[in-house]
Every structure is written in C-alpha cells, then in structure tokens.
Amino acid sequence: MAMEYLSVTNAQQCILESVTALGAEPVKLEQSLGRVLAEEVRANRDIPPYDVSAMDGYAVRSADLAKVPATLEIIEDIKAGDMPTKTVQAGQCARIMTGAPVPQGADAVIRVEDTQFLAEGKVQINVAVKRGNDIRVQGESMRNGEVVLTAGTEITPGVIGVLATVKCAQVQVHHSPRVAILSTGDELEGMDDPVDPNKIPNSNSYALMAQVQALGIAPALLGIARDDPDELAEYLQRGLHFDVLLVSGGTSVGVHDYVRPTIEALGVQMKFWRVAMKPGHPLAFGILQRNSGGTTKDTFVFGLPGNPVSSMVCFEEFVAPALRRMTGHARLYRRTIAARLTHNIKHQAGRTEFIRVTLAKEEGGYTATSTGAQGSGMLLSMARADGLMAVPADSTGLAAGSMVTVQLLDGTVFQDDVGFKE
C-alpha cells in the first residue's frame, strides 16, 4: 500500500470502484420516496383511457363551425366519470366537463368561455376550431404496455404520481445500506454522561447520524470505544456486521498507529488512508469480505478524522457518493453551482480545500462568502454553511469577484459528476 496522498477524485474513484448497488426488496408506495426503482415499470392501460375533454365546454363536430357564430342543439350532458350514451350528429353538440369522455361523432371541444347558452337546449358557438381542439387523445400521456419508468429511477413525488397512475401499490427498490457509526477516544463524553470539564462531547456520532439520515437511511449508533485495543476490537467487530461502518477519531494515538492495526487485524483490507484535502486527512478506506448466510458480502469501512468539521466534510466527499451508489442511485454527487466570491481567499498550493460558505442571491446568480474561521473544530461554521467551496489544489489564492464552484449541502437530487476542479 502506497504512502502517497491520493487526490480527492482518485480517492472517490477507489471507493466507487469497490461499491455496487445492493439487491432489491418490495416497499409500499407510501414508503418509497427517495428510494431507487430496481425494476422497470409499464403502463397497465392507456392514459387517458379514452379521448377526454381538456376543458369545461361543448363537444362539437368541427365541420359544423365553418361559419360562426353557429347555433347547435345540446343532446347530452357529460361529466367526468360518465360514459356518453348518444352520438353527436350534424348540428348537435354535448355539454362536457374537463376529464369527461368525448362522445361519438364529436371531434373537438369548445371551451365554455367561447360560447353563449341560448334558451331551449341550444348553444351559440363563437369560434371555429380545428379537429382535435382541446381534446386529450387516448394514450397521449401513457400507452398501455409502454415502459414508463426504467430501473434506476430515483423515486421523486412526480415518479410516485406515475406509479400511482399504473397502480403500483408496492414497488421493488434497492435495499438501503445498513450503516453503523462508531466514535473512538478516551477524551469523549457520551450524550447521557454528566458534564466533565476535562472531556469533549461526542458530536461526531450525531452529525454523522444526521448526514446518513439526510440520505434517507436510518443508521445505528454504536457509541464510543475507548482507547483500549480489546474494547476497540469488540466495538469494531460489532460494526463489521453492517454494510458500512463509519469510525470517527482514534487520533488520540494516531489513526495510523492504533485504530488501523486493530481494523486490519480483524481482516479489513485497507485501500488508502491519506487524501490531499483540507480539512480532512487522515481518511482511511477499507473492505472486509464477510460471510453472510453462505454468501460473501462486503463491509466498507471508513476511518474518518476526529475533528468535527473534517469528519462531516469527508462524509460528504467520500461516504455520501458510496451510500448513493449502494442505494441504486446513478447521480452520486451533490449539486454544484457557480457563485461569485465576495472576498479574497488565501490558499497554499498542495491540497484541495473545502471552505464552508453561505450563499446569497444577486442579479443572475449567487455570491459565496466564507462562514469565517475555517478551523476544523469550528462546527458552528458547518451549521451556518449553505455549501462547500472547492479550492483547487494548485490554486495560490482566489481574488474577490472570482467565479467559484460551490457544492450545495442540501438536496435530494444529485449530479453525475463531482463538478469541481481539484
């Protein structure tokens, strides 16, 4: 295993080459939002199932309107849900409501605003129209048997509308990865422990929990492992039964010296543990092939920095794309936008830097402003940030007014490529 620092994108590639989409399971439509279809879905009838009116108005024969105004006899009143019983003949029409079936004989609809109701069941039509006017043709939205959604589709509200249209009360989606979160370090104080002036609260477990939740996955919190080889091994072993294990900290004796050998002793193959980014390194990634009911499954282990901001940024850059791929998503990366920098940024060439920024609207776009001190303990900056500005590794600083790339920290729709230059 090489000792060099990997670039951010090389580290991402190394991770993404290892992970694949998980298998499929059925979920109820009501619980499917945010999941990814593991099957293609076909229409089970034409939509609309017959020619329907797009307006409240009158179903007419367009040929009757060669000269307007024209007076037509109303032969029927058709509501949505009714089936017409009569055929419209020359000089006749039917009153029709939006969504109601167009009767035999009629070939156009005139909206009510372009008509005038007369006495004795007659109506005056004031405009001439072409055949097909304001008619939604049978099958124009969906054709019976047609593939309307392909496997791999992210389930958004619009997709749920389509699934309901083809009456999928239950859909096959990719499994959500089972994710375990472990914090390590003698200095950490648990949520339920009394306040100890010599200790540091364990915020990483909860911030990581929320980052996982924001991807629609419910993680398990394994608690805090102390700096004791046996205790650490015990906690790690518990976490290695999951699909993904996130271990934060352990830097009290150095990730390289202590957590890593324990992880390796448990059979995890380490792929890398250094990335040329700020905040961030050390970041470790490894794989355990475990036996699960006779088949081999992978557990992916991420060793995240103990500093709160570093841990969150590493999650965004490395863990989130991996979890997205496992959940079946094609778009793995957070959306990036262009923004105008409001101030100078100092940068020493060498590492890709992620600066927490707030965004503000301006004419035609956004401005980006640093949240202030960027120390990796400054968790408040992460709470205030709208996004992460990526400063390329070879940059020697950015001037106010420069256009920069900002990764949005929210959102459920991701993009195909990482979108920023290192």
Next chain:
Amino acid sequence: MAMEYLSVTNAQQCILESVTALGAEPVKLEQSLGRVLAEEVRANRDIPPYDVSAMDGYAVRSADLAKVPATLEIIEDIKAGDMPTKTVQAGQCARIMTGAPVPQGADAVIRVEDTQFLAEGKVQINVAVKRGNDIRVQGESMRNGEVVLTAGTEITPGVIGVLATVKCAQVQVHHSPRVAILSTGDELEGMDDPVDPNKIPNSNSYALMAQVQALGIAPALLGIARDDPDELAEYLQRGLHFDVLLVSGGTSVGVHDYVRPTIEALGVQMKFWRVAMKPGHPLAFGILQRNSGGTTKDTFVFGLPGNPVSSMVCFEEFVAPALRRMTGHARLYRRTIAARLTHNIKHQAGRTEFIRVTLAKEEGGYTATSTGAQGSGMLLSMARADGLMAVPADSTGLAAGSMVTVQLLDGTVFQDDVGFKE
C-alpha cells in the same frame, strides 16, 4: 370576493399573510433533522474546554526556538483524554497528540513532521514558530453561555452536530402541520379497486402525499369523495379537523359549482379561487376558524386542480411555502438557479407559465431543456423534471440561449424570496 385572476405572487402573499408558525413540542435529537428550533440554544461549556493541540507533535516554549534546530528534553507524553501532570520548563517539551490539552509552560505546538526524534528522551525541533502555533485556544469554537443557535434555525446535520456538542438530547421544535389529502370525482379509481376501463386512476392523492413527505411531514390520505353533496360534505368535514386540507379535483362539475359551495357551507371563508398561471387555475384558498379544546385554530383549505401536473405545480407554488411557514421556517421558497435555455419557447402573454425542464451542466452553469409536451395530464414530464422554469406573464416567447430562472424541485434548504419574475 373579487372575480379577477390573482398573480402568482399576490396569491402567495394572500396565503402567507394568513399562516403563522405552529407552537412548540420537544423531540429527541435523533428525530429532529429537518425541523426548526423553537428556542435559542446556548453553549454549556467552552469548546474546546481547554487549550488543545491541533496536531500530533510537541508542546514547546516558543522562546526556546530562537535558534533552530534546537534540542529539547521530552518530559511527558500527553494523549487526548489525558490531563498533563508536569509544567514545561526552559529546554523542555511534551509529546502531544491532536486534541490533547497543552501543558502548563508550553505556548506552541510543533507538528511531528517538523521534528526529529533523538535517543535518550530528546527531540530536535527544526522550525521556529510564533506563540500559539497549532494550538486551538479554550473557547475558540464556543464560549460557555453564548447563544450558539437562535430560534428559527433549520436543523441540518451541522446543527445536529452543534446540538450534540452542547448535549441537547432533546430540543424544542415547531409542530409539523397535520395535513389531510382528499381527491374528488366520480371518474376516479382507488388504488385497491380493480382496473375499470372507464375510470381514471387516482394519482393526485399519492403525488401530493409524496410532496408533503418531501417537506418532512407525514400526511393523512382521506381517499376519494364521489360527486355527491352529502358524501363530499362528510369527507370535507373529516378533513377540516386537520391544520391543512388539500382537495384535488371535483372539476367534473366545476370547482366553482360544486366543491366550493360545499366547502363554504361548512364555514370556510374563501379568499380566492383564480390565479393567472399555467398550468394551474382554478386554485382555491380558504380558511376555517375551528374550535379546538376551547381555543380557536385555523384550518387552511387548498382547492387544487384535478389535472395531475397542475395539482403538483400548484402545490409547489402555494402549499409548500405555507407548510414551510407553519413548520417555523424563514426560508419559504424553493431554490432558484439561472440556466441557459437550449431552444425557443413559445408563450402567449397573460399568465405566468411553469415549464417542466431538465437541467444539464455546462461550463460555468446549467442549461435548461423542456421535458417535451407540457399538457397538464403529462405526469411523466413531472417525473423527469429537475425544475420548473418560470416564464413571466408578459413574455411573448423566449429565444434559445436566453438566461432563464429555474426553481429546483428537490432540496431541503429553501430561499428567502420567490426568485423569479412573473
């Protein structure tokens, strides 16, 4: 009540002037993601609680490094979680790990890469540094007693990290509105009904359900009310016990003729029912003041169009900002971005139009491309869309290459203003 068409922003204002943030309730930190703080939160100690090392290295007296390389005696080994027991005197230093307390006497940290370990408990320091080098000062991230989060803060993963840092195992957040969804129309077929070639599947209830879920709210589905005044009244009455009632459709006999009088007969004050938008109108909004345990509470009623796309677009423009405000959010509107149009768009002046578009990245920004036919029954277009392009009401068409405004359809962070021109 005036008969004119309201503009989109006037309709939004009318709605937003009526709704306010709901009261507060406690939730566990693990369940708080996406909610809004109803209380301010203060730090309960300094963070870091003492001066700590930002690096693995040596805690030194900077005055000892006037001439480098300098050789210092190592008096102690301090890990995170340890408390130092000795004071660093002239010519001495302590080995220190990231996050460990800086010992008395030392005023700077030298990272291990800038040192060379010698035999017999000595180390050679190769660089001179200023006082404070690589020390995170007590209270630099948070000061004991300081307000770290204000009421109204949206709970993101970063905020959850801060809440865990100050050990809020439970937080006060605004209530989520209770939302009921009702579809109306004789033509509708329920999810569990057998396929009837003369009926149209009820997709609106499920698409609206998912739009509500995407805001972090679990709605109640009331089912389908038939076009019968008594049945409709019964269903509506059930829905009026909720904070928000969404009624879609009923256009089989015209919203104005049938659903509206029944709603009004139940005591709902209608505020408007026409908006100059496409797709969209008719859109109705009304308020019922109901008695709830001795106090008066409001039920907000939205009458949404029966067409699937119209219903979803009206939800985004009118219902979502209202639900956001009720949930305590300050940022009510979906994020907008600028994009370059890839083709001409025809538009007849008069109504604000929302065109479903897909986005693609290009150098420095995004392109927007229509999803194709924009008929209001084309639900697949909503499934494919990344956003809604707002075409101003007074536009007479847009040329390929124009910069346009697109509302993103995903995302959990919203913005302060609607962001597009009508």
